[in-house]
Amino acid sequence: MRPLVETVNLKKYFSVRRGVARLLKGRVKYVPAVDDVNLKIYEGERVSLVGESGSGKTTLGRLLLRLITLTSGEIYFEGKNIMLLKGKELKEFRQKAQIIFQDPYTALDLRQTIRGALEEALIIHNLYSREERLETVIKALKSVGLVPPEFFLEKYPHELSGGQRQRAVIARALILNPKFLVFDEPLSLLDATTRVQILNMINEVKEKFNLTYLFITHDIALARYISDKMFIMYQGKIMEAGLTEEVLKDPLHPYTKTLMMAIPVPDPETKISLPPKVSGMDAYMVISLQGCRFYPRCMYATQQCKIETPLLKEVEPNRLVACWNIKS
Amino acid sequence: MWRFIVKRLIQLFFVFIIALTVIFIIPRLLPGNPAQFYITQVGTTVPMSEYAVQVREEIMKRYGLTKSYAEQFVLYLINTFQGYLGVSMTYFPRTVVELILSRLPWTLAIMIPARILTFLLGYFIGTIAAWKPGRKLDVVIQFAGLSTIAFPIFWVGALMLMVFSYYIPIFPRGGSLTPGVVHKDIWSFLVDATYHAALPIITLTIFSFFGEALIMRNNMLMVLREDYILTAFAKGLSERTVMFKHAARNALLPLVTGLFAGLGYLIVGSIFIETIFAYPGVGYLFNQAILLRDYPLVQGLFILITAITLISNFIADLLYRLLDPRVRLFED
Amino acid sequence: MSSIIKRALKKFVKYFRIFSASKVGIAGLIIIIVFLILALGASIIAPYDPKATYVSRPFTPPGFKHLLGTDEAGRDVLSQIIYGSQVALIVGFSAAAVSTAIGTLIGLISGYYGGAIDTVLMRITDIFLIIPMLPLAILLALFFGPSLLNIIVLIGFLGWPGLARQIRAQVLSLKELPFVEALHALGASSRRIIFFHLLPNISGLIFASMIGGSVGAILAESGLAFLGLSDPRIISWGRIVARAIGSGALVRGAWWPLVFPGLCIALLACGFSFFSHGLMLLVSPFLRERR
Numbered sequence: 001m002r003p004l005v006e007t008v009n010l011k012k013y014f015s016v017r018r019g020v021a022r023l024l025k026g027r028v029k030y031v032p033a034v035d036d037v038n039l040k041i042y043e044g045e046r047v048s049l050v051g052e053s054g055s056g057k058t059t060l061g062r063l064l065l066r067l068i069t070l071t072s073g074e075i076y077f078e079g080k081n082i083m084l085l086k087g088k089e090l091k092e093f094r095q096k097a098q099i100i101f102q103d104p105y106t107a108l109d110l111r112q113t114i115r116g117a118l119e120e121a122l123i124i125h126n127l128y129s130r131e132e133r134l135e136t137v138i139k140a141l142k143s144v145g146l147v148p149p150e151f152f153l154e155k156y157p158h159e160l161s162g163g164q165r166q167r168a169v170i171a172r173a174l175i176l177n178p179k180f181l182v183f184d185e186p187l188s189l190l191d192a193t194t195r196v197q198i199l200n201m202i203n204e205v206k207e208k209f210n211l212t213y214l215f216i217t218h219d220i221a222l223a224r225y226i227s228d229k230m231f232i233m234y235q236g237k238i239m240e241a242g243l244t245e246e247v248l249k250d251p252l253h254p255y256t257k258t259l260m261m262a263i264p265v266p267d268p269e270t271k272i273s274l275p276p277k278v279s280g281m282d283a284y285m286v287i288s289l290q291g292c293r294f295y296p297r298c299m300y301a302t303q304q305c306k307i308e309t310p311l312l313k314e315v316e317p318n319r320l321v322a323c324w325n326i327k328s
Numbered sequence: 329m330w331r332f333i334v335k336r337l338i339q340l341f342f343v344f345i346i347a348l349t350v351i352f353i354i355p356r357l358l359p360g361n362p363a364q365f366y367i368t369q370v371g372t373t374v375p376m377s378e379y380a381v382q383v384r385e386e387i388m389k390r391y392g393l394t395k396s397y398a399e400q401f402v403l404y405l406i407n408t409f410q411g412y413l414g415v416s417m418t419y420f421p422r423t424v425v426e427l428i429l430s431r432l433p434w435t436l437a438i439m440i441p442a443r444i445l446t447f448l449l450g451y452f453i454g455t456i457a458a459w460k461p462g463r464k465l466d467v468v469i470q471f472a473g474l475s476t477i478a479f480p481i482f483w484v485g486a487l488m489l490m491v492f493s494y495y496i497p498i499f500p501r502g503g504s505l506t507p508g509v510v511h512k513d514i515w516s517f518l519v520d521a522t523y524h525a526a527l528p529i530i531t532l533t534i535f536s537f538f539g540e541a542l543i544m545r546n547n548m549l550m551v552l553r554e555d556y557i558l559t560a561f562a563k564g565l566s567e568r569t570v571m572f573k574h575a576a577r578n579a580l581l582p583l584v585t586g587l588f589a590g591l592g593y594l595i596v597g598s599i600f601i602e603t604i605f606a607y608p609g610v611g612y613l614f615n616q617a618i619l620l621r622d623y624p625l626v627q628g629l630f631i632l633i634t635a636i637t638l639i640s641n642f643i644a645d646l647l648y649r650l651l652d653p654r655v656r657l658f659e660d
Numbered sequence: 661m662s663s664i665i666k667r668a669l670k671k672f673v674k675y676f677r678i679f680s681a682s683k684v685g686i687a688g689l690i691i692i693i694v695f696l697i698l699a700l701g702a703s704i705i706a707p708y709d710p711k712a713t714y715v716s717r718p719f720t721p722p723g724f725k726h727l728l729g730t731d732e733a734g735r736d737v738l739s740q741i742i743y744g745s746q747v748a749l750i751v752g753f754s755a756a757a758v759s760t761a762i763g764t765l766i767g768l769i770s771g772y773y774g775g776a777i778d779t780v781l782m783r784i785t786d787i788f789l790i791i792p793m794l795p796l797a798i799l800l801a802l803f804f805g806p807s808l809l810n811i812i813v814l815i816g817f818l819g820w821p822g823l824a825r826q827i828r829a830q831v832l833s834l835k836e837l838p839f840v841e842a843l844h845a846l847g848a849s850s851r852r853i854i855f856f857h858l859l860p861n862i863s864g865l866i867f868a869s870m871i872g873g874s875v876g877a878i879l880a881e882s883g884l885a886f887l888g889l890s891d892p893r894i895i896s897w898g899r900i901v902a903r904a905i906g907s908g909a910l911v912r913g914a915w916w917p918l919v920f921p922g923l924c925i926a927l928l929a930c931g932f933s934f935f936s937h938g939l940m941l942l943v944s945p946f947l948r949e950r951r
Contacts, residue, residue, distance in 0.1 A: 065845055094847030101838040109839045111860045120856075121846045169842070176846070343787050350796075354803050474937070478875055478929035480898065482886045483922030486905060490918065494910055501910075596794045600886065604905070618798060618887050626802060630795045637792045 002079055003040035004180055004212055005064060010037045010073035012059055012236075033059040035236035036073075038312070041214060043179070046206060048215040048227035048244065050259065056236040057216045061182040064214065065097050077180070095125050098173035102185040104165035108157040114141070114168050115153040121175050140175040143208065144168070145201050163194035167201065174209060181213040187222070199225060220259045224248055232256050235293040238312055242319040252321045255294045292324070300325050329649065336645060340638045345405075347634045351627055352404055356397065386415050413628035418620045424628035428610060434504055435602070435609030438525050439594050442532035447587055449537045454544025455576045459567075461549060473542030481535050481597050485604035488531045499527040502606035528605045532597055536590070540583065547579035554578075581651055589644035592637035678942055685938015691931030695924075699745040708736035710743040710895055719914040729916035731900065732907035737917050741924055744897040748928055751812055751881040756873035758816025760823060764866055767827025768854055772835055782828070788821040797880060798889060806889040815880045823869050830862045864942065872936035875929045882925045897921040 012034040033056040041047050051057040062068045064075060066082050075082050077093060085093050101107040108117055118137045122128055128136060141149035144167040157165055166186060173181060183202070187195045203225070205211065215226045223230050223244055230247055232240040232255060240253040251257045292298070292305040304324050312322040395403075407413070413424040457466040493501045500506070504524050511517035551557065552575055560570045595611070602611035610629065617625035679685055698705060707727075708715050714734035715726075722729040728737040770781040797814050804810050834840065835858065843853050859866075884890060885898030904917035 062841075067841055067844055091847050094845065097845070099842065099845045101842065103838060107838040107842050109843075109857050109861070111857075120848070124847050124849075124852070172842070172846075339786075343790055346787055347791050347796075351799060354800065358803065474933060475926075475930050478879070478933045479926045480879055480882050480886070480922060480929075482883065482898075483901060483918075483925065486901065486910075486918050486922065490910055490915055494913065592792055596792060599794075600883065603887070614795075614798075615887060618802065618889065621802065623802070626799055630799050633792050633795045638790060641790060 001042060003076075004043045004045075004078060005039075005041040005214075006076040007037055007039050007064070008074040008076070010034055010060075010063060010075060011071045012056075012063055012068070013071045032056075032236045034063060034070075037236075037238055039231060039238065039241070041180070041212060043212050044210065045229055046211070046213055046215065046227045048217060048223040048230045049233055050217055050220045050223055050230060051233035052218055052259075054235070055233045057218075057233050058184055060233070061099065061184050061214060061216050064180075065099050065182055066093070067099070091125065095176045096179045097181075098176065098178040099182045099184060100166075100170055100173055100186045103189050104162060104169045104186075105157060107169050108165060110157050113154050113156055114146075114160075117168065118172050118175050121172055125176065127176075136175060140171040141168075143174065143205060144171040145197075146171065161194075162190050163198055166190060166194075166198055170198075170202070170205070174205065177209070179212060181211055183213060183215045185216055185218065188218070202226065220248070220256075221263045232259065237293050237322065238320075239294065239323070240319075240321050241312070242316075246319065252315065252319070252326050253294075253323050254298045254300055254325075258297075292322075332649060333646065336642055340642055344634065344638055348405065348408060348631065349401075351630065352401055355623075382420065386421075408631065413631060414624035416617075416622055416625045418616070418622045418625070424625050427613060427625065428628060428632055431608060431610045431613050434607065435595070435598055435611060437521065438528045438532065438601070438607065438609065439591070439598060441525070442529045442536070443587065443590065443594060445529065445533040446537040446540050446590070447583060449533065450540025450544050451576070451580065451583060453537070454541040455548055455571060455579075457541060458545045458548030458552065458575075458579075459571055461545075466545065469538065469541050469545055472538040473545075476535060476538045479535070480600075482600040482604055484535055485528075485531050485601050488527060488534075489604055492527060500524050504608050524607070528598075528601050528607055531605075532594065532601055535597065536594070540586070540590075543586070544579060544583055547582060548575055551575045551579045581648075584651060585644045585648040587644070588640040588647065591640040592633075595633055595636055675942065679938055682938035682941050684934045685941065688931045688934025688936070688938060691927055692935060695745045695749060695928050695931070698742050699749050702742050702746055706736075706739040706742040708739040710735065710739040712736075719909065719912050719917075721914070722916055728920050729914070731904055731917040732909065732914075737900070737920060740895050740900055741897065741921055743895045744900065744921065745924065745928070747808070747894050747896050748878050748881065748925070751808075751815065752874035752878040752928070752932065755812045755815035755819065755877035755881070756870050758813065759819035759873055759877075760866060760870040762817070763820035763823030763869075764827055764859075764862075766820065766824040768831055768858060770824070771828040771831025772850070772854055772858065778828075781824075785821045785824050788818070789825075793818045794880065794883060797884065798887065801884060801889045806884065806891060808891040808894055811881060811884060811890065815877050819873055819876055819880075823866075823873065826865065826869065827862060830865060831858055834858055834861055864939070868936050868939035868942075871932055871939060874932040875936070878925065878929050878932065897925050 011032070014031045014033055035056075037060060049057045049060065059068070063070055066075070066085075070083065077097060080089070080093075082093055108114075112120070115134075115137055118140055119133050122133045122136060127133070137153070138149040141147070141152055146152045146164060146167050152160070152164070152168070157168075160168065170186075186202075187198060190198060199222075206213070215223070217223060217226075220232075227244050230242065230244045231238050232247070232253060234255050240247060240251070240256050247256065248260070251260050290309070291307050292301070292310050295301050295305045298305065302324065308324070310322045310324045312320045315321050315326050411425055413428075415421055415423050416427055419427055453465075453469065457463075457469040460466065489501070492499045500523065505511075505517075505520050506524075509520065511520065557570060557575055560574045561567075565574075598609060599611035599614050601607070602609045603615040606612065610632070613625070614629045616622070617629060712735065715736055716730050716734050718730060718732050718734045720726055720730040720734070726736050726738065728741065731737055731740070766781050766785065770778045770785075797818055800814050801810065804814075840853060840857070843857060848857075881890070881896065882898030885896035886902045888899075888902065890896045890899050898921075900921040901918055904914065909915070909918055
């Protein structure tokens with residue numbers, strides 16, 4: 001079966017460029033945000049992408065929607081290289097793939113009513129007549145739980161609560177009937193109670209619209225409720241991939257294990273045990289392009305890990321891990 | 329630092345060339361050749377036919393107006409950089425540069441004192457206004473700072489002249505020296521010149537120091553919010569010491585760099601002030617050149633003012649870099 | 661349709677409430693309105709024909725017959741001032757409109773597209789910023805002739821660089837917001853994003869700086885007129901002052917043709933300056949941050 005979304009050796013390096021002169025001198029520093037990523041998402045799959053801040057997960061999400069340019073590699077959507085799309089085909093792609101942002105307040109134009117924002121999506125793609133558009137907008141608002149829709153139609157973003165705004169943003173993405181969605185940490189800026197409501201709403205609409213999506217989050221515990229498959233990302237590289245249930249039950253990569261340990265357990269008796277080497281390190285430390293990215297923080301690191309970059313390989317059926325210490 | 333200077337100089341040179349290009353192109357966009365254009369314009373204001381022919385020949389020769397535009401342009405640039413800006417039509421056969429140089433000292437004699445006075449008054453009054461924000465002096469400074477920019481400078485000058493030379497005749501009614509008086513020595517000359525320059529200087533100062541004081545006040549208020557000011561008070565230093573030694577010194581920076589950046593405005597202001605006070609500086613010359621449609625002279629004056637503005641901006645930038653250690657940090 | 665008008669009205673009332681908190685802004689608005697009435701009703705309000713010479717003796721002091729006296733040719737100063745307000749307002753508004761249009765367009769394009777376009781446009785802007793504007797305006801007015809239209813175009817074409825920089829800075833921060841990215845994801849064209857989304861978001865700033873730009877335009881016009889660079893067919897406040905001084909008003913002790921027109925320039929310029937000050941408070945982020 002052909003995957004809906006596929007990347008081949010996808011790379012995105014951000015240049016830390018300082019002036020034109022530096023460029024000519026060739027003293028340009030690069031930061032790899034996405035480094036050699038190969039992933040496949042099939043139709044109907046709900047995939048989560050887990051990583052800490054700075055891991056490049058947001059960059060990957062934007063690359064998949066062609067919101068930023070790539071450094072090298074290919075991205076395919078329905079078998080077509082999206083970087084080569086033009087004109088009508090590009091517009092079709094724009095209709096089929098949508099994104100939901102972290103901050104719903106800045107994701108909406110503050111000068112536009114909710115109706116205006118939703119209708120604009122239809123106008124851009126020249127869908128429906130005037131009356132039908134209003135109907136479609138009302139239907140979309142209902143489907144994300146903004147009821148009664150008439151109440152929300154003429155509201156401005158600042159007149160809504162955070163949860164309502166995020167619902168509106170989701171409605172705007174859904175109104176085009178997209179085949180593929182990227183959720184970029186849509187819950188992280190909401191407060192706890194709203195978070196659950198939006199989570200439930202997403203679970204409802206995913207059945208109704210038969211959504212395929214990539215859910216980006218830093219919270220590995222959340223992945224359980226939202227996805228069947230998951231990717232673990234660290235400093236631009238996929239470290240582990242597999243079915244969510246299995247990865248959570250039996251994390252193989254040392255990085256996944258540390259992420260698992262960060263999940264609070266609601267039992268005061270349980271002792272927190274952190275591997276000693278993890279403390280005090282973070283993702284922003286110097287990135288070495290040689291060896292395993294996780295090497296400086298890994299308690300199992302060997303000499304090989306320092307020199308050679310491990311490749312993502314299948315160690316069990318449906319389970320991929322990039323680690324020298326995990327043998328199939 | 330050196331790289332910055334070189335870069336900035338190249339940039340300024342570029343801007344200067346563009347300004348020159350603009351005033352080269354525009355007369356050539358108009359119908360007829362530039363010399364013809366100048367002459368016909370002169371004909372309408374000053375009837376001087378035997379001059380006209382001479383002027384025309386001089387212009388034709390110096391600018392090679394029979395040659396192609398490209399050659400003319402090169403010739404024009406070479407002339408300009410050699411300090412030849414053509415001959416005046418009203419003061420023929422004196423050259424534009426000669427005329428400007430003879431008038432420049434007078435303009436400097438009112439501009440430099442006005443600039444220094446503006447700076448000092450702005451510094452002191454701004455600091456005192458920031459001392460007690462919301463008090464009378466502060467409100468006055470805020471209001472005056474906002475509204476003096478809306479006053480036409482020629483009007484302020486006319487009012488000053490009217491009040492202090494006509495109704496209360498303490499200052500002369502214009503000019504730079506008492507006419508007909510032969511000065512025995514340098515001192516009597518200086519006294520007479522100062523007496524004549526006083527009112528123009530006062531007017532320029534009044535016109536610009538409120539804005540300067542407002543800048544100083546706003547900077548002071550910003551500095552006063554810093555923690556080290558609180559620390560200085562906590563050490564038990566007197567209010568006066570904290571204000572002038574700690575706060576004002578730090579708030580002064582934009583004013584110091586503005587010392588030069590403001591020169592461009594002053595020279596434009598002096599066009600009006602010198603006209604009002606019939607003060608024979610560069611500004612008065614500019615006004616006469618406009619009234620008599622003396623194109624070469626207007627062009628030359630424009631080039632001079634542009635050059636002064638560019639150079640003073642450059643010095644302002646340089647001072648800013650030298651005085652503010654924070655800027656240098658980003659320099660590498 | 662009526663609901664749209666109602667909404668617009670409601671919005672206007674809401675913004676006016678915020679604006680009216682600024683006393684300075686209200687004062688500015690009142691000044692502008694008074695001059696606007698004078699300019700529009702000039703033919704009704706003005707007691708004399710402003711160009712009619714020797715209505716009374718030259719330099720007649722202010723009195724019942726001539727509220728603001730007469731000038732060196734016996735023309736009524738009040739009537740000249742009333743007609744002069746037309747020119748001041750026309751030049752103020754239209755020159756500011758020209759420079760606002762240019763500044764907005766350049767700022768939007770430069771900020772939105774970035775890269776080489778931005779570099780080129782900002783270099784041009786820098787050049788315009790650094791060349792002394794009034795002397796250049798004088799030079800160009802001399803070459804092209806000081807007709808009213810030329811003066812407007814000139815002042816307009818020389819006054820945009822500051823605004824272009826401001827708009828560019830605003831656009832740079834706006835375009836980083838996710839809503840612009842969302843619009844890209846929805847397939848919106850650049851033109852749609854620039855004109856339907858970025859432009860409305862900076863409309864307040866544009867309006868306020870257009871009003872602020874009028875101050876510069878009015879002063880520039882009066883300055884040029886004072887130097888003799890104004891359309892001889894029209895009445896300009898700056899020229900009334902210049903003519904009076906030139907024909908010995910000071911020696912004759914005639915302060916009125918000097919003081920009143922200048923006062924009007926200062927008043928109107930202050931009016932615009934205050935009004936824009938009030939508007940800036942309205943559009944400044946501090947006030948708008950109330951989510």
